[in-house]
Amino acid sequence: QVQLVESGGGAVQPGGSLRLSCVASGFTFSDNGMHWVRQAPGKGLAWVAFIRYDGSHKYYADSVKGRFTISRDNSKNTLHLQMNSLRAEDTAVYHCARDEGIGYYMDVWGKGTTVTVSS
Amino acid sequence: QSVLTQPPSASGTPGQWVTMSCSGSSSDIGNNPVNWYQHLPGTAPKLLIFSNDLRPSGVPDRFSASKSGTSASLAISGLQSEDEADYYCAAWGGSLNGWVFGGGTRLTVL
Numbered sequence: 001q002v003q004l005v006e007s008g009g010g011a012v013q014p015g016g017s018l019r020l021s022c023v024a025s026g027f028t029f030s031d032n033g034m035h036w037v038r039q040a041p042g043k044g045l046a047w048v049a050f051i052r053y054d055g056s057h058k059y060y061a062d063s064v065k066g067r068f069t070i071s072r073d074n075s076k077n078t079l080h081l082q083m084n085s086l087r088a089e090d091t092a093v094y095h096c097a098r099d100e101g102i103g104y105y106m107d108v109w110g111k112g113t114t115v116t117v118s119s
Numbered sequence: 120q121s122v123l124t125q126p127p128s129a130s131g132t133p134g135q136w137v138t139m140s141c142s143g144s145s146s147d148i149g150n151n152p153v154n155w156y157q158h159l160p161g162t163a164p165k166l167l168i169f170s171n172d173l174r175p176s177g178v179p180d181r182f183s184a185s186k187s188g189t190s191a192s193l194a195i196s197g198l199q200s201e202d203e204a205d206y207y208c209a210a211w212g213g214s215l216n217g218w219v220f221g222g223g224t225r226l227t228v229l
Contacts (some may be wrong), residue, residue: 004163035218037164044121045156045164045207047218059217095164103170104211104218105154109163 002026002108004096009113016086020113022079022096027108030054030074033099035106036081038092038115046092049081050099064090086117122147123208123221130227131198139224141191141208147219151211153191155184158205158223167206168193195226203228 008020022034036048049070050059058070069082079096093114097106124142131137141153155168166175168184171191184193195202205223212219 037218037220044205044223045158045209045220046121047220050217059214061217097164100169103152103154105152105166105169105209106156106164106218107166107169107175109165111161111163 002098004098004108004110006094006096006110006113009094009115011116011118012086013119014087014117016117017082017084018086018115020081020083020094020096020115022081022110024077024079024098027098029072029077032101034070034072034079035097035099036070036079036094037097037106037109038090038094039112040089040092043092045095048094051079053101083115086115088117091115091117121222122212122216122219123210125206125208125221125224127222128225128227130229131195132229133198133200135198136194136196137198137226138192138194139206139226141193141221143189143191143210143219145189146216147189147210147212148186148191148208149189151213153184153186154209155182155193156207156209158207160205164207198228200228202226 093112095112098108100107152170156164158164171186208221
């Protein structure tokens, strides 16, 4: 079945870096754009970044622009999020999600991986 | 602060009909389809409604949604205990905002 599994979360100090990964299975990964969406404690879902199916275009929320980099390895069915200059407000559960492809929505999500930024 | 506005909570008893709203602007809901997600913390969010009022296969027809202008709403009929979850509306907010979400409505089944 279609599945997305995130990993790489953990605890890091402010200013530190972390690299998240999301392994996809059950569909042709290279056919779909992919997103990262996060949920801070006590808050709602917030879109973080998007990458086109071929990696040719990337888009970021203003809150992470210049600090986070989304990338993908279609040969390994894997999505990444490189997070640098981390701040306390980046503390959240990070979900990867598949873009449906036409209708501008996410149709499959992973359970998420937790990132905690604290001194 | 979320771009789309949702009431923070809603409640109902088993068997009841409950609705929840989502308000946006011409930059998002007014010119783009609305999608709804069901989320239990600690689990993967689930697509409930796409393109304003369409249900993915496997979603019961107890769930319905509509859109008018810059607002949308989700309705659940025949409320069940397993419907207790957080519900989020979302839409494409244009190249300036990207994908935008509401703050979520926590549904309690009394």
